[in-house]
Amino acid sequence: MATIKDVAKHAGVSTSTVSHVLNKTRYVSEEITARVKKAVEELQYAPSALARSLKLKHTRTFGMLVTTSTNPFFAEVVKGVERRCYEQGYNLLLCNTEGDLERLRFNIDMLLQKRVDGLLLMSDEIVSQNLDIFARHKAVPTVVMDCGKTHFPADKIQDNSYLGGYLATQYLIEKGHRQIGCITGPLNKPTAEKRLAGYKQALLDAGLIINEDWLADGDFECEGGQQAFENILSRGTLPSALFVCNDMMALGVINSAGKHGISIPDDLSIIGYDDIKIARFFTPSLTTIHQPKFNLGRKAFDTLLDKIQSKRENDLEIKLEPTLVERDSVKPMD
Amino acid sequence: MATIKDVAKHAGVSTSTVSHVLNKTRYVSEEITARVKKAVEELQYAPSALARSLKLKHTRTFGMLVTTSTNPFFAEVVKGVERRCYEQGYNLLLCNTEGDLERLRFNIDMLLQKRVDGLLLMSDEIVSQNLDIFARHKAVPTVVMDCGKTHFPADKIQDNSYLGGYLATQYLIEKGHRQIGCITGPLNKPTAEKRLAGYKQALLDAGLIINEDWLADGDFECEGGQQAFENILSRGTLPSALFVCNDMMALGVINSAGKHGISIPDDLSIIGYDDIKIARFFTPSLTTIHQPKFNLGRKAFDTLLDKIQSKRENDLEIKLEPTLVERDSVKPMD
């Protein structure tokens, strides 16, 4: 591996000059520039980002923590930030926590030792967790991408799950439904809790009662949706519509309903949440609350970059609004 | 940010001693060890992986390139390698190519400048591409995770798509189907091509004819599956069964079939490929060819790690065999 020294020697100049022509960081005469470039070419020189970062005190690398990158929702957000990384010449170190707090700590520690320039946190476990880990390191610009408080300073991108929950339920009511159940996420997660709150408020505002028999909590995965649905099913009569708090669980309940001969939307209307890419390809196409996932990823990246470039001190709180997307899984009641 | 020097000064020892107690790389007396540890604690010292890597000439970081990490198949494989990374104390730099060759080159260059210890390539674009980029850098251990030849040395993990295609088609035949169509992936991709070849051979072996009307190619995404299906539909009579070359496209055709009032599996049997996690939650549950995705990711990581640790020179070729998983999307013909 050729180093900058080799190039310098080969071109008969100093390393400093080589550095300057490579980085265009000050004028170097035509002739020498040419000589250096030729040497670079001949030696197949590729600079060491390691040495560069050591000196420059930045790595052009962000670290990102997610609960599970296989979850389509997370996957789409991650892709949004990754795309932006590419556009801005950054790299992304991706870590899954899989709900393991130890893994979370370990990963953060590792990322900080690797001196990432910023941290993107989309892992519910963090919230309410007092991360001593952060104390060990210089404060790194951080953006956290779920609601809930943190014990450390960070920008926050909020998805307004409360509004989403309200919107979904309101839509069902508009369509004439009066018996509306809800399959929530794990209620210790702020997003899940807020969607439920939105649901309840919408019901309340419409003067409808909340039937506990039609409430069940899942795990934001297909399995959990299925189980929650079976749960509700086992308790007797079904509602006419169900607000399922994310699309993955909705997939689970559609599948489960099918097995019980319950037709969606004829026997039961369903509205989901997230609008993951495959939602429109469910059978029936899923009516759902759209989350601007790509934008969320983009915004998170941009906020981080801005914090670094502008040396902004205060912490931002950015709200992204959900919208309803109407497809075929909700039947109007007459 | 405290450095090792600060710790040394604070503990009244040399940096070298601090390094030794931190890395347990040689005996240091009880007393001094304690003093150093105390200093580390008090100064909240966290070593710089950057400086460390510069000296040690390894980064404990792998780079991974995929076409799109949102595709569940890729996502699951990525997660497999990421899990293994965590277990072995590595980090993963994830890059999407999104089919863009320029982006591929740029990313590889970046990863190599960052001095990743190894490269995992799961991006079809590479194949048949003569990547001059590699010449600029020291040969980095690489494993490529799709079939097809490469112009550079690398370990290969192969998924035996030919066998998978054969298995799928054979299964349909066993179930009594005689009119069997196929929706392929983009035929310039080796995996797509091989699955088709397996399909054809199975048909041939059973003495069945290949009806071109029942063949269409998609893009390995939902949309492509839909279009391909509409395509076949528009050509007249449907076959009784369809081998759809990945699960995402299968989702698309199930959705499309639903819209045309075609019932799966009563009117049309479908078998998919990949066995992505959500396949069992399709309606009906998708019969499909299981790919050991997690194992693929794991194997890829392990092969890379082994190459590095054992300094193996030759290139391995590892075959992972697909298996059939029977669910509800194929109806036996009587």
Added chain:
DNA sequence: ACAATGTGTTTTAACCTTTAATTAAAAATG
């Protein structure tokens, strides 16, 4: 003619580690 200014390049220190070589002190040996 000579100081002042400007230009293009080099020297050198710094970034933070690890580790081979070295030293100093203690322990063992004859």
Added chain:
DNA sequence: CATTTTTAATTAAAGGTTAAAACACATTGT
């Protein structure tokens, strides 16, 4: 007790880069 061996620590170089400071030389103004 003098000498060798062992042990435990330190010194200093190396890893590959950047950039401030220094330098050498040419140009300009008076």
